[in-house]
Amino acid sequence: xxxxxxxxxxxxxxxxxxxxxxxxxxxxxxxxxxxxxxxxxxxxxxxxxxxxxxxxxxxxxxxxxxxxxxxxxxxxxxxxxxxxxxxxxxxxxxxxxxxxxxxxxxxxxxxxxxxxxxxxxxxxxxxxxxxxx
Amino acid sequence: xxxxxxxxxxxxxxxxxxxxxxxxxxxxxxxxxxxxxxxxxxxxxxxxxxxxxxxxxxxxxxxxxxxxxxxxxxxxxxxxxxxxxxxxxxxxxxxxxxxxxxxxxxxxxxxxxxxxxxxxxxxxxxxxxxxxx
Amino acid sequence: xxxxxxxxxxxxxxxxxxxxxxxxxxxxxxxxxxxxxxxxxxxxxxxxxxxxxxxxxxxxxxxxxxxxxxxxxxxxxxxxxxxxxxxxxxxxxxxxxxxxxxxxxxxxxxxxxxxxxxxxxxxxxxxxxxxxx
Numbered sequence: 001x002x003x004x005x006x007x008x009x010x011x012x013x014x015x016x017x018x019x020x021x022x023x024x025x026x027x028x029x030x031x032x033x034x035x036x037x038x039x040x041x042x043x044x045x046x047x048x049x050x051x052x053x054x055x056x057x058x059x060x061x062x063x064x065x066x067x068x069x070x071x072x073x074x075x076x077x078x079x080x081x082x083x084x085x086x087x088x089x090x091x092x093x094x095x096x097x098x099x100x101x102x103x104x105x106x107x108x109x110x111x112x113x114x115x116x117x118x119x120x121x122x123x124x125x126x127x128x129x130x131x132x133x
Numbered sequence: 134x135x136x137x138x139x140x141x142x143x144x145x146x147x148x149x150x151x152x153x154x155x156x157x158x159x160x161x162x163x164x165x166x167x168x169x170x171x172x173x174x175x176x177x178x179x180x181x182x183x184x185x186x187x188x189x190x191x192x193x194x195x196x197x198x199x200x201x202x203x204x205x206x207x208x209x210x211x212x213x214x215x216x217x218x219x220x221x222x223x224x225x226x227x228x229x230x231x232x233x234x235x236x237x238x239x240x241x242x243x244x245x246x247x248x249x250x251x252x253x254x255x256x257x258x259x260x261x262x263x264x265x266x
Numbered sequence: 267x268x269x270x271x272x273x274x275x276x277x278x279x280x281x282x283x284x285x286x287x288x289x290x291x292x293x294x295x296x297x298x299x300x301x302x303x304x305x306x307x308x309x310x311x312x313x314x315x316x317x318x319x320x321x322x323x324x325x326x327x328x329x330x331x332x333x334x335x336x337x338x339x340x341x342x343x344x345x346x347x348x349x350x351x352x353x354x355x356x357x358x359x360x361x362x363x364x365x366x367x368x369x370x371x372x373x374x375x376x377x378x379x380x381x382x383x384x385x386x387x388x389x390x391x392x393x394x395x396x397x398x399x
Contacts, residue, residue, distance in 0.1 A: 001399065027399050033168075035299075035360060035398075039371025041315040046220040049174040054207035055216050062200055062217045067328055074320035083321050084328045087312040091374075092360050094168060094225050096259055103257070105172030108224075124369070126362055126398040132168075132259040133134065133160050166301075179353040182307040187340035188349050195333055195350045227301060227358050229392055236390070238305025241357075265301075265392040266267065266293050 001027075001125045007117035011064060013046070013056035017102075017109040020125050024102050027127045034102060036093045037124040042082035042116035044089035045123060050109025063088070063115075082115035089113050096132055134160075134258045140250035144197060146179070146189035150235075150242040153258050157235050160260045167235060169226045170257040175215035175249035177222035178256060183242025196221070196248075215248035222246055229265055267293075267391045273383035277330060279312070279322035283368075283375040286391050290368050293393045300361045300368060303390040308348035308382035310355035311389060316375025329354070329381075348381035355379050362398055 001023050005014055024034055036045050049055040063085050073080040093110065096103040104110075112123055134156050138147055157167055169178050182188040196218050206213040226243065229236040237243075245256055267289050271280055290300055302311050315321040329351050339346040359376065362369040370376075378389055 029399070035362065037360075037362065037369070039369075039374060041313075041321075041371065041373045047174075047224045048216055048220050052208055052210075054209070055174075055213065058204075058206045058208050058213040059217050059220055061206075062204070062214075065201075065204075066199055066332055068331075071324075071328070071331075073324045073327075075318055075324050076320070077318075080321065080324040081328075083314055084325050087314050087325055088221055088354055090223060090356060091313045094170075094227060094360060096168065096170065096257070103170070103172075105174065107174045108172060124362070128396050128398050130261050132261050133162070180307075180357045181349055181353050185341055185343075187342070188307075188346065191337075191339045191341050191346040192350050192353055194339075195337070195347075198334075198337075199332055221354055223356060227303075227360060229301065229303065229390070236303070236305075238307065240307045241305060263394050265394050266295070 003123050003125055005112045005121045007114035007119055010117055011060045012114040012117055013111040015050050015109050016112050020110050021102050023125050024097055029097055029127050029129055030100050032097045032128050032130040034095045034097055035126045038091045039122055042079055042086055043121055044086045044113040045093050046089050046111050046113055047093055047108050049107045051107055079116045085115040136256050136258055138245045138254045140247035140252055143250055144193045145247040145250055146244040148183050148242050149245050153243050154235050156258050157230055162230055162260050162262055163233050165230045165261050165263040167228045167230055168259045171224045172255055175212055175219055176254055177219045177246040178226050179222050179244050179246055180226055180241050182240045184240055212249045218248040269389050269391055271378045271387045273380035273385055276383055277326045278380040278383055279377040281316050281375050282378050286376050287368050289391050290363055295363055295393050295395055296366050298363045298394050298396040300363055301392045302359045304357045305388055308345055308352055309387055310352045310379040311359050312355050312377050312379055313359055313374050315373045317373055345382045351381040
């Protein structure tokens, strides 16, 4: 299953928890794994607090401080900071499915991380049956 | 299986290798996967050197330097740096199980990463049978 | 399956996509998972752009800026920055296999990340049959 995500800013964390949860539900899987994978090199996926939207704003801010917009970059497309952030945050997440639902902590949500937007992006959500102990 | 971890400081890496290894052993699985998952948004899990305890002190120090304690944070709970560190280090790790034991490199151990302690935390350790090649 | 990687510099990202793809092909698996795992504590694995070699040079540069070579490190071996980078980038990646091939985005490649070279390193590439939806 491939989800589509439309981003509106250069740097932006978008809460995709409900979209992923819906896909898991539709799959009919009772117990198993859900693998999220971003097929882009200037975007990522992470799990963090979804209750307060200001958390994701703070994550965006610090990532932009850690990875400078201007430096002696060799890559000529001008989006090297986005590539660096993609490797720091990572292209995938692995979640458990129990009793037909994603296993997330109380405050956790799933965020698509845009680092070179705005663009229309994809994220793969693959589920599999598995007996976990 | 859910492991409990009691942390004593605000920032602290705790070696949980032996607890995870014990759970893998008790599961009786010969070959398969072990998925570690942190259901919190201000904590993480990582794999690094367990032989010299000073390595984890250095990791804590650099993370605290990279992510400033004070900044123009919007999140009012005062723990935004912990949320950022959680996304940089990541909520999960995936390990192989071979011949009934976790596959770790010679110097590797598994560390629960507390970024907003002290607290009593959880980490999920899920194992599954799988034929790996 | 264990791949060998020979690194030539202290910090170096090496494109191992074709080696991993060859192992997946030789396994004969049609649909499943490929788990990449680095059994070292001063190296990592990441997915990023493989088309322009300057991207990996920029990633190396920013990682060296983020994690200082000199600081009040406690670990006496002098390679604490490499340990920190290993935890920031991560020891593993999980990829899907479809129709006998690795699923990667158009611009994505797999990079072994050396942070304390030059050395001869290993990376585990484990594949398993799995029906993904």
